[in-house]
Amino acid sequence: MAMTNYHDRLKTLLTMSQFEDRLISEISTIGRLKKISSGEVLISPDSDILEIPLVLEGTLKVSRKDENGSELLLYFLDGGETCAMSITCCIEGKRKPMYVTAEEDTVIWMIPMGYVDSWLVKYLSFRKFVFQSYQVRFDEMLSTIDSIAFMKLDERLFRYLLDKKQASGSYVIHKTHEQIATEMNTSRVVVSRLLKKLEREGRIEQYRNRIEVL
């Protein structure tokens, strides 16, 4: 995507979310622009969350990690989306054991949490927005949960690829089997085997460091 004026991009996104004009101008004057490059950590379990991220361009990855450092991907955040979980963090003032990292070079609009409370009260559209993003995440995580519960790792992997494709807007996925394995908290060998199967079924094509979803 072309490097356009991010304020315009923000306005477009806010308008698409059907926010009231007053809310739109509040958000655009109060927030600040932040660019993070691929792999950078935006939120970690021990960081105080003082701002809510709204993705303008690029993709953020939301994941959990346990004591042993093993990772589990929760979901991707795309353009126009925000992290519902960080909103609750703000409201409760609690830290959550989760990471938000840049999946690719990403541009975000950081909204100070101090305003979130008042906007929830003042603006119907903002309430709707927050509830809706909750609903989307909830549904997404439900399907993730039952794919884990029923141990259909092959389906889980394919869902992962589709999610990733959706989030990045590209059918080309630049990841190694190893990286995918750690995100799904499984082993590389298993991922390689399942990807091989998907390749034989003609659903993907594989190259070094690269997977194409067909």
Add this chain to the structure above:
DNA sequence: ACATTAAGTGATT
């Protein structure tokens, strides 16, 4: 040419 890293595979638990 050699070393390193990514991916493929059979056998075992």
Add this chain to the structure above:
DNA sequence: AATCACTTAATGT
């Protein structure tokens, strides 16, 4: 599905 042990292939120096 995870792990081990090993092979093969691609890439960097």
